[in-house]
Amino acid sequence: xxxxxxxxxxxxxxxxxxxxxxxxxxxxxxxxxxxxxxxxxxxxxxxxxxxxxxxxxxxxxxxxxxxxxxxxxxxxxxxxxxxxxxxxxxxxxxxxxxxxxxxxxxxxxxxxxxxxxxxxxxxxxxxxxxxxxxxxxxxxxxxxxxxxxxxxxxxxxxxxxxxxxxxxxxxxxxxxxxxxxxxxxxxxxxxxxxxxxxxxxxxxxxxxxxxxxxxxxxxxxxxxxxxxxxxxxxxxxxxxxxxxxxxxxxxxxxxxxxxxxxxxxxxxxxxxxxxxxxxxxxxxxxxxxxxxxxxxxxxxxxxxxxxxxxxxxxxxxxxxxxxxxxxxxxxxxxxxxxxxxxxxxxxxxxxxxxxxxxxxxxxxxxxxxxxxxxxxxxxxxxxxxxxxxxxxxxxxxxxxxxxxxxxxxxxxxxxxxxxxxxxxxxxxxxxxxxxxxxxxxxxxxxxxxxxxxxxxxxxxxxxxxxxxxxxxxxxxxxxxxxxxxxxxxxxxxxxxxxxxxxxxxxxxxxxxxxxxxxxxxxxxxxxxxxxxxxxxxxxxxxxxxxxxxxxxxxxxxxxxxxxxxxxxxxxxxxxxxxxxxxxxxxxxxxxxxxxxxxxxxxxxxxxxxxxx
Numbered sequence: 016x017x018x019x020x021x022x023x024x025x026x027x028x029x030x031x032x033x034x035x036x037x038x039x040x041x042x043x044x045x046x047x048x049x050x051x052x053x054x055x056x057x058x059x060x061x062x063x064x065x066x067x068x069x070x071x072x073x074x075x076x077x078x079x080x081x082x083x084x085x086x087x088x089x090x091x092x093x094x095x096x097x098x099x100x101x102x103x104x105x106x107x108x109x110x111x112x113x114x115x116x117x118x119x120x121x122x123x124x125x126x127x128x129x130x131x132x133x134x135x136x137x138x139x140x141x142x143x144x145x146x147x148x149x150x151x152x153x154x155x156x157x158x159x160x161x162x163x164x165x166x167x168x169x170x171x172x173x174x175x176x177x178x179x180x181x182x183x184x185x186x187x188x189x190x191x192x193x194x195x196x197x198x199x200x201x202x203x204x205x206x207x208x209x210x211x212x213x214x215x216x217x218x219x220x221x222x223x224x225x226x227x228x229x230x231x232x233x234x235x236x237x238x239x240x241x242x243x244x245x246x247x248x249x250x251x252x253x254x255x256x257x258x259x260x261x262x263x264x265x266x267x268x269x270x271x272x273x274x275x276x277x278x279x280x281x282x283x284x285x286x287x288x289x290x291x292x293x294x295x296x297x298x299x300x301x302x303x304x305x306x307x308x309x310x311x312x313x314x315x316x317x318x319x320x321x322x323x324x325x326x327x328x329x330x331x332x333x334x335x336x337x338x339x340x341x342x343x344x345x346x347x348x349x350x351x352x353x354x355x356x357x358x359x360x361x362x363x364x365x366x367x368x369x370x371x372x373x374x375x376x377x378x379x380x381x382x383x384x385x386x387x388x389x390x391x392x393x394x395x396x397x398x399x400x401x402x403x404x405x406x407x408x409x410x411x412x413x414x415x416x417x418x419x420x421x422x423x424x425x426x427x428x429x430x431x432x433x434x435x436x437x438x439x440x441x442x443x444x445x446x447x448x449x450x451x452x453x454x455x456x457x458x459x460x461x462x463x464x465x466x467x468x469x470x471x472x473x474x475x476x477x478x479x480x481x482x483x484x485x486x487x488x489x490x491x492x493x494x495x496x497x498x499x500x501x502x503x504x505x506x507x508x509x510x511x512x513x514x515x516x517x518x519x520x521x522x523x524x525x526x527x528x529x530x531x532x533x534x535x536x537x538x539x540x541x542x543x544x545x546x547x548x549x550x551x552x553x554x555x556x557x558x559x560x561x562x563x564x565x566x567x568x569x570x571x572x573x574x575x576x577x578x579x580x581x582x583x584x585x586x587x588x589x590x591x592x593x594x595x596x597x598x599x600x601x602x603x604x605x606x607x608x609x610x611x612x613x614x615x616x617x618x619x620x621x622x623x624x625x626x627x
Contacts, residue, residue, distance in 0.1 A: 041115060042117070045138045048072060050072055052072040054113065055068065059270060059288070072087070084138055086117060090131075090132050100132045107119045107288035107298075109289075122301075145298050148344045149352065195246040197284060205398045209283070209394075213237070219441055223559065236452075272288065273316065276385075276388060277392060290349065310352075312352075315335045361467060363378070365380075366400075367471045368473070371475050410435060410477060411473055412439065412597070413440075413442060415442075419467050421464040428560060432599055433599065434479055434601070450559060478507070478597055482502065483511075493610070494523060494610065529572060530572075530575070531570065532573060536600065541586060543581070567592055569590055572587070
């Protein structure tokens with residue numbers, strides 16, 4: 016009773032709202048659906064030709080709210096038989112009864128009472144709410160009680176489960192008619208990285224974001240797009256580009272539509288089916304792409320070659336076409352957008368130079384501006400660029416220069432050098448993905464990144480400098496003394512070098528012990544040091560730009576704070592540095608000494624350890 020009153024109230028409110036541009040008589044709403052009604056669905060099976068299939072209503076699933084209501088239908092006909100059932104890419108296929116649109120086929124299903132293919136149709140009302148978010152209007156879904164399948168529940172899975180063990184008369188097992196990703200321009204391992212990320216054992220360590228706690232995406236993230244329930248079609252597709260909308264075949268119900276995540280030298284995105292068009296506005300899929308809500312993703316044309324039968328899940332074989340508009344809504348019931356709108360993308364430019372073969376490759380890609388997808392898109396694109404340029408996987412040294420630009424940030428430039436004895440190609444794109452994640456998830460403001468570029472020079476040589484030994488000229492010092500040290504370095508398969516230097520002990524230092532440490536690149540904060548805080552985005556950018564790279568050798572003097580409860584409470588009191596351009600300085604060596612205070616200094620009071 017309460018629900019009926021609530022619906023009546025909504026209908027009274029909506030009756031005062033100006034009607035949408037579309038004709039409401041085109042639709043058959045949920046309260047008009049009856050068991051046994053028959054109709055047709057429309058979809059493209061092959062050659063971009065719209066085919067029809069038969070539909071019979073088995074009933075309505077009425078759950079609390081409207082986003083979990085479905086029309087259960089039996090599907091049949093040549094298009095279904097040829098496709099091997101309800102295929103991936105059919106999501107959004109419009110379903111008509113008596114010539115009126117009832118909604119979109121959105122989920123394949125199995126039910127112990129049915130041996131023929133059945134599917135779930137997302138009712139048109141919540142789909143129109145998505146269209147209304149583009150064009151502004153609204154209506155609430157209300158099923159007729161006589162059509163409701165009482166006591167029948169829908170149990171959803173992200174992919175087809177092992178149906179046999181779930182077969183029950185009071186349960187319909189459903190899964191989305193998936194929108195698998197079509198990808199071109201990515202090789203096997205780059206595509207695998209896109210979908211599955213890197214396992215923990217393979218992930219680079221020692222990048223600059225390792226020393227900025229809470230920044231970047233950390234070891235638990237970048238799990239790949241499969242973690243978001245995306246799947247990848249087992250074929251490549253030609254590249255999508257920004258095209259002339261006027262020269263593109265118009266989108267029509269039952270025809271195909273696409274959403275691009277990347278366009279250019281690498282193309283990736285999803286294809287589905289158009290459910291309804293209202294002028295330049297369009298809705299489709301019948302379910303979310305990845306539930307991004309308000310969006311600005313490229314809407315593309317699609318060409319379907321054929322529908323391939325598969326034991327696991329049949330799928331449409333097709334390719335993304337030209338960018339023709341923008342998807343502005345990605346909601347539970349549908350995706351929606353406009354033909355001719357402008358998507359928000361980030362320009363990505365990769366250059367890779369193979370120093371051994373004196374050759375190179377350049378990649379230009381427009382990436383959708385969605386922070387939670389950006390690490391996978393950046394990393395897989397960079398890995399593909401490196402693999403294509405090198406035509407090998409293995410050891411080497413890479414020098415990389417990054418530049419990141421945005422309308423709400425000063426440009427960030429940084430140079431790094433990495434070395435690997437197993438897979439040199441992963442380091443530069445991994446660190447770039449971490450830096451961009453740190454910027455897009457900063458706590459200050461959206462940097463509104465517009466362009467990202469990375470230039471890599473990669474050679475097979477291991478240009479490395481190992482820190483072999485560190486010796487001090489004494490075991491004990493006093494405040495104000497100079498600590499003399501000798502550092503022994505070994506270049507990879509080259510000469511051994513001895514370096515001499517000194518570090519000044521502050522005259523007011525109050526500590527018991529000293530530690531001298533030699534290391535390459537950045538270091539993490541010590542237990543006796545105050546954690547770094549940032550005053551704003553500019554401060555974070557400056558820190559990222561100036562953190563040492565592995566070209567830098569540092570010899571640093573630390574003191575142990577005698578007033579800290581932590582035995583490892585070190586703090587820095589001075590350092591000297593030296594650069595080895597194009598080389599990676601690695602390993603760490605330490606030497607310790609005692610700090611002896613004069614008697615009168617011991618009575619004079621403390622300078623506060625780390626606050627000297």
